[in-house]
Amino acid sequence: MTGGDGAAALRADRLGRRYGRVWGLRDCTFAVPAGSVAGLVGPNGAGKTTLLSLAAGLLAPTEGEIAVFGEPCRAYTSSTLARVSYLAQDHPLYRGFTVAGMFRLGRSMNPRWDQALAEARMDALGIAPGRKVKALSGGQQAQVALTMALAKRAPLLALDEPVASLDPVARLEFMRDVMAEAAGSGLTVLIASHVISELERLCDWLLVLTGGRLRLAGPVDDLLAGHHLLTVPRQVPDGGLPGTVISRTDSDRHSTVLVAADLGQLAQGQRPGWQAEAASFGQMVLAYLQRPATQSAGGHAPPGRRPGACRPAVTP
Numbered sequence: 001m002t003g004g005d006g007a008a009a010l011r012a013d014r015l016g017r018r019y020g021r022v023w024g025l026r027d028c029t030f031a032v033p034a035g036s037v038a039g040l041v042g043p044n045g046a047g048k049t050t051l052l053s054l055a056a057g058l059l060a061p062t063e064g065e066i067a068v069f070g071e072p073c074r075a076y077t078s079s080t081l082a083r084v085s086y087l088a089q090d091h092p093l094y095r096g097f098t099v100a101g102m103f104r105l106g107r108s109m110n111p112r113w114d115q116a117l118a119e120a121r122m123d124a125l126g127i128a129p130g131r132k133v134k135a136l137s138g139g140q141q142a143q144v145a146l147t148m149a150l151a152k153r154a155p156l157l158a159l160d161e162p163v164a165s166l167d168p169v170a171r172l173e174f175m176r177d178v179m180a181e182a183a184g185s186g187l188t189v190l191i192a193s194h195v196i197s198e199l200e201r202l203c204d205w206l207l208v209l210t211g212g213r214l215r216l217a218g219p220v221d222d223l224l225a226g227h228h229l230l231t232v233p234r235q236v237p238d239g240g241l242p243g244t245v246i247s248r249t250d251s252d253r254h255s256t257v258l259v260a261a262d263l264g265q266l267a268q269g270q271r272p273g274w275q276a277e278a279a280s281f282g283q284m285v286l287a288y289l290q291r292p293a294t295q296s297a298g299g300h301a302p303p304g305r306r307p308g309a310c311r312p313a314v315t316p
Contacts, residue, residue: 009034009188014064024050039199040192042209056086085154089161091145100129112153139170200281231275242269247287
């Protein structure tokens with residue numbers, strides 16, 4: 001994955017949002033390339049929904065900036081709202097409407113509405129346009145909501161825990177359709193999810209939030225190449241290990257340590273008897289989620305790299 005800010009579908013520069021005296025998001029800097037499928041992961045209260053709402057133009061930043069395809073996001077302006085299709089976790093639909101009625105509403109509100117796409121998807125899924133939303137299953141309601149988001153024909157699709165309430169079959173069908181649309185149209189997708197295994201399967205870009213700050217950002221392959229598991233004698237201190245220690249588990253005689261280090265740092269810091277192996281996606285993500293929150297700003301690039309570039313960023 002290559003590209004700088006000019007190729008960014010979504011860019012944030014020291015973005016922050018405060019609710020009263022509490023910061024929901026602070027000092028968030030990153031740039032997600034166009035055409036990416038980006039996973040957004042973090043515990044409850046980490047700032048995921050705040051970030052998605054800022055991108056969609058449903059909130060205004062307290063500080064910093066956020067832009068979609070180079071255009072600044074302005075809360076509740078038609079230009080910002082048209083650039084992002086935002087699908088909330090509860091798949092909001094008017095339960096008393098028919099499917100066709102929901103599509104008429106979508107067509108009246110979105111100038112680039114693709115009625116042919118909406119009708120074709122319902123036909124393929126076997127959902128009759130005359131059925132009431134309240135008569136549909138949870139999976140069918142999710143598909144109607146997704147269809148409305150896709151038929152809007154916005155270049156960025158933001159999904160907030162889109163399959164959290166679905167059964168395994170409906171979850172699989174929903175995400176299969178999202179990925180098919182992304183592959184077929186070049187759509188950029190930002191998915192907030194707690195399901196790490198799902199993000200590993202779907203995403204080529206990753207953002208990790210904890211405590212309202214960005215802790216990790218970059219292309220998945222590059223991030224994995226920059227994280228390693230070391231097995232070392234327990235008496236080795238963190239300061240004697242290469243790179244940045246992200247997590248550490250001590251046993252009686254040995255320690256297993258996840259470090260953020262490139263291959264050069266790893267080779268230079270390696271000692272006889274130490275064992276090194278590649279970290280898995282799940283190990284890397286969980287280590288950042290479980291890492292104690294610090295006061296340092298998230299999303300800053302390592303030394304020698306420009307903050308916000310489409311490269312891995314790790315918070316020490």
